[in-house]
Amino acid sequence: MSFDPQALGRLGLTEEQVELMDVAENFCRDQTSIAAVRDMIVDKSGLDRAAHKELGQMGWFGIAIPEAYGGVGLSLAEAVPVAEQIGRRLMMVPFIPATVAAQAILTGGTPSQKETYLPQIVEHGCASVALLEPDGSFDLTAIEASAILGADGYKLSGTKTLVENLDSAKILVLSAKIKGAVRLFVMDTRLIAETAMRPEILIDETKRAYTLTLDNITLPESALMDESKAAAALQRIDLAANLLASAEQLGAAQACIDYTVDYLKTRKQFGKLIGSYQALKHTIVDAYVGYEKARSLLYAAAHSFEEQGKGEIATRMAAVGAGRALSFAADRSIQFHGGFGFTYDCDAQLYRRRAIFHDSLFGNTRWHKKKLAALLFN
Amino acid sequence: MISVEDFAQDAEKWFAEHTPRDPGFMLPLTFMEVGTDQQFEFLRNWQRQVYEAGFLGAAWPSEYGGGGLTDAHQSAATKVMRAHNVPIMMNTIGLSWAGPLILDIGSEAHKKKYIKGILSADDIWCQGFSEPENGSDLGNAQLSAVRDGDDYILNGSKIWTTHGHYGKYMILLARTNPDAPNKYAGLSFILTPMNVPGVRTQKIRKLTGEHGFTQTFFEDARVPADGLMGAEGMGWKIAMQTLEYERGARGGQAGGYSITEPDPLEILNLARESGQIDDPVVQDDLIDFIIEAQSLNLNGQRAKIGALVRDNPAGLPLMDKLAKTEFAREINQYALTLQGTRSAYYVDEPNAVDGGWWHRSYLNAFSATIGGGTSQIQRNIIGEHVLGLPKSY
Numbered sequence: 067m068s069f070d071p072q073a074l075g076r077l078g079l080t081e082e083q084v085e086l087m088d089v090a091e092n093f094c095r096d097q098t099s100i101a102a103v104r105d106m107i108v109d110k111s112g113l114d115r116a117a118h119k120e121l122g123q124m125g126w127f128g129i130a131i132p133e134a135y136g137g138v139g140l141s142l143a144e145a146v147p148v149a150e151q152i153g154r155r156l157m158m159v160p161f162i163p164a165t166v167a168a169q170a171i172l173t174g175g176t177p178s179q180k181e182t183y184l185p186q187i188v189e190h191g192c193a194s195v196a197l198l199e200p201d202g203s204f205d206l207t208a209i210e211a212s213a214i215l216g217a218d219g220y221k222l223s224g225t226k227t228l229v230e231n232l233d234s235a236k237i238l239v240l241s242a243k244i245k246g247a248v249r250l251f252v253m254d255t256r257l258i259a260e261t262a263m264r265p266e267i268l269i270d271e272t273k274r275a276y277t278l279t280l281d282n283i284t285l286p287e288s289a290l291m292d293e294s295k296a297a298a299a300l301q302r303i304d305l306a307a308n309l310l311a312s313a314e315q316l317g318a319a320q321a322c323i324d325y326t327v328d329y330l331k332t333r334k335q336f337g338k339l340i341g342s343y344q345a346l347k348h349t350i351v352d353a354y355v356g357y358e359k360a361r362s363l364l365y366a367a368a369h370s371f372e373e374q375g376k377g378e379i380a381t382r383m384a385a386v387g388a389g390r391a392l393s394f395a396a397d398r399s400i401q402f403h404g405g406f407g408f409t410y411d412c413d414a415q416l417y418r419r420r421a422i423f424h425d426s427l428f429g430n431t432r433w434h435k436k437k438l439a440a441l442l443f444n
Numbered sequence: 445m446i447s448v449e450d451f452a453q454d455a456e457k458w459f460a461e462h463t464p465r466d467p468g469f470m471l472p473l474t475f476m477e478v479g480t481d482q483q484f485e486f487l488r489n490w491q492r493q494v495y496e497a498g499f500l501g502a503a504w505p506s507e508y509g510g511g512g513l514t515d516a517h518q519s520a521a522t523k524v525m526r527a528h529n530v531p532i533m534m535n536t537i538g539l540s541w542a543g544p545l546i547l548d549i550g551s552e553a554h555k556k557k558y559i560k561g562i563l564s565a566d567d568i569w570c571q572g573f574s575e576p577e578n579g580s581d582l583g584n585a586q587l588s589a590v591r592d593g594d595d596y597i598l599n600g601s602k603i604w605t606t607h608g609h610y611g612k613y614m615i616l617l618a619r620t621n622p623d624a625p626n627k628y629a630g631l632s633f634i635l636t637p638m639n640v641p642g643v644r645t646q647k648i649r650k651l652t653g654e655h656g657f658t659q660t661f662f663e664d665a666r667v668p669a670d671g672l673m674g675a676e677g678m679g680w681k682i683a684m685q686t687l688e689y690e691r692g693a694r695g696g697q698a699g700g701y702s703i704t705e706p707d708p709l710e711i712l713n714l715a716r717e718s719g720q721i722d723d724p725v726v727q728d729d730l731i732d733f734i735i736e737a738q739s740l741n742l743n744g745q746r747a748k749i750g751a752l753v754r755d756n757p758a759g760l761p762l763m764d765k766l767a768k769t770e771f772a773r774e775i776n777q778y779a780l781t782l783q784g785t786r787s788a789y790y791v792d793e794p795n796a797v798d799g800g801w802w803h804r805s806y807l808n809a810f811s812a813t814i815g816g817g818t819s820q821i822q823r824n825i826i827g828e829h830v831l832g833l834p835k836s837y
């Protein structure tokens with residue numbers, strides 16, 4: 067390979083992105099607070115219904131959905147600033163699952179599935195994806211779940227894990243093998259019995275996810291998505307999820323750094339503000355530098371997302387940068403709060419847990435680097 | 445006026461034809477690296493050629509020796525120079541510090557006297573800021589300048605003076621008022637000739653074994669007071685202003701470049717040529733370097749897009765030096781680990797990988813993590829000026 071920066075993604079910006087940055091920043095700041103998020107942690111559904119409804123009214127679930135399906139007709143690049151601000155406030159709304167499900171349908175759905183489901187997602191934003199399985203693999207194609215066509219449709223078997231916000235989802239995109247080949251289905255969640263869902267205990271208490279037992283579910287034949295586009299849709303899901311998760315993480319990293327810097331400016335020991343001690347000052351600067359570098363990677367990924375090859379490289383680089391930035395900032399945040407940092411009341415834990423959660427969903431740093439190695443060195 | 449496009453085309457043609465290839469000795473990657481007379485003469489000559497061809501100082505006023513064109517012209521030429529990986533412009537203190545300052549606030553006489561020699565490299569400039577006892581704490585500089593008629597009488601010493609023994613002029617930070625209300629207020633900025641009685645330079649050997657900077661002693665050295673820039677007491681402010689030219693934050697430099705930035709491609713080549721590019725352990729490291737290089741490259745692009753830096757406009761510019769110089773140090777250090785037993789060798793050993801280039805680059809990389817404000821000081825600056833943390837001292 068050769069190192070051609072242009073081949074790795076580049077920066078750029080649309081007017082809509084700039085606009086959304088402002089609107090999203092103000093909206094998310096005014097709509098919620100860490101105190102409200104903490105209150106909602108004990109809520110079973112963990113859904114900020116008011117915020118969720120407003121997101122729908124502003125059309126944000128349809129940002130990257132074409133106008134023909136009732137969407138705004140922009141691209142995922144414009145969804146990035148929204149995810150960033152949602153992440154910054156740890157807002158409990160399933161923006162990523164809904165957006166990713168829509169992208170899956172857009173890429174791999176049949177014409178009638180697109181017409182049926184996309185306008186609904188634009189309207190209510192209640193959609194999710196069921197792709198991961200209990201073995202813990204990040205590989206979306208290494209699955210056990212299967213679907214067998216019978217007289218009344220596809221009979222499913224197997225188990226899906228980490229299905230985000232399944233309790234409130236109305237539409238679900240799921241993967242299963244038909245005769246050994248990975249296929250995608252899109253279904254109405256009313257077909258899922260309450261007993262098939264088990265709420266999972268997550269490291270990130272501001273997120274919700276379920277284990278879903280597929281064994282008693284039979285899907286109509288019309289639920290099968292376009293078989294010829296299954297691979298492309300899976301790839302789309304992977305990259306869209308990583309792009310938006312990177313944005314969410316960097317929003318959280320910003321909040322985490324601000325939170326820590328505030329403490330360093332107010333807490334005194336040995337008669338001095340602890341932020342004057344360079345063991346802390348220099349380390350938080352390193353966290354900040356890491357965060358800014360990752361943001362550059364993120365915006366380049368957003369801008370290059372639709373470009374063949376480049377999009378994937380830029381997105382995986384952003385995922386590495388964002389994962390590291392939040393993990394480091396939050397890890398040091400715990401330490402720099404001293405005994406308070408060890409408490410549940412200190413927000414540092416919220417950010418640290420968020421980083422671990424994201425590292426667990428659609429690939430962690432090592433996974434992305436392995437993929438990059440294949441893309442760059444072969 | 446010639447169009448920027450035509451100018452760029454002329455530059456392309458000229459550099460394609462005139463860029464010197466392999467002079468037979470190692471060329472410095474930065475102006476601070478110039479270590480031998482051979483290197484010095486070669487680079488001085490090269491700068492003169494580039495200037496005479498019109499691709500250096502293109503945007504400086506023609507009445508003082510510049511090209512009389514615009515910044516866009518010079519940028520285009522500089523871009524071509526980078527693309528051709530041409531040797532650096534070595535009279536950096538003149539081109540990026542003294543020259544822009546003189547054009548900005550110097551007198552007509554200053555401009556007439558100094559600008560052309562800066563561009564042609566006939567007059568080498570050096571910078572007398574650091575002192576043996578005052579380095580990072582530059583504001584505490586103590587070299588004394590006492591006014592006596594039309595002269596200042598200088599006493600004290602400067603150190604780590606890059607190109608000190610080649611220097612014809614120095615930009616000097618001196619204390620004109622030891623009783624000023626604070627340490628900064630007592631400083632003045634003086635353009636100082638080096639070839640006057642009482643000024644003596646002593647070469648200092650660098651960690652590479654080469655020479656290249658000096659300690660400069662001033663013993664009752666008498667220099668014309670008309671070298672004072674601004675007014676007495678403004679030295680600190682002006683010194684900070686020159687830093688902005690140097691960082692490119694203000695524009696106004698002569699152009700060209702004096703520091704080659706590491707090209708991660710080189711390390712990939714090294715890994716390939718040494719048969720390690722398929723080693724997954726090495727790939728793991730290389731990908732980190734590629735991501736780092738890419739993020740720095742993108743930082744540069746993003747710094748120019750207002751909407752993408754609006755929450756912290758000072759952040760990217762202030763972290764630029766820290767991030768780039770530390771990266772250069774690390775990538776060069778890493779390169780040594782790809783050389784097996786041959787990493788034991790140094791420049792001039794026939795069995796050294798790439799003639800010892802990586803070793804020298806690694807050692808020289810510290811010039812940028814120490815010179816111009818150390819990485820630790822950069823972190824203080826970012827912590828205090830971007831994040832608003834309390835001062836440490």
Ligand SMILES: Cc1cc2nc3c(=O)[nH]c(=O)nc-3n(C[C@H](O)[C@H](O)[C@H](O)COP(=O)(O)OP(=O)(O)OC[C@H]3O[C@@H](n4cnc5c(N)ncnc54)[C@H](O)[C@@H]3O)c2cc1C
Nearest residue numbers: 571572573574579580604605606811814815816817818820
């Ligand atoms: C190759 C090279 C070329 C140079 N060329 C020139 C030149 O042309 N003209 C010129 O005037 N100077 C020049 N310098 C000098 C350079 O600017 C100083 O070396 C630098 O500012 C550091 O000062 P010092 O050497 O006195 O180190 P010190 O200030 O003594 O620093 C020693 C160590 O302490 C750390 N430190 C100091 N203060 C703090 C603090 N407040 N917080 C945390 N850490 C701190 C430093 O980071 C460093 O690691 C050059 C230096 C080099 C290496």
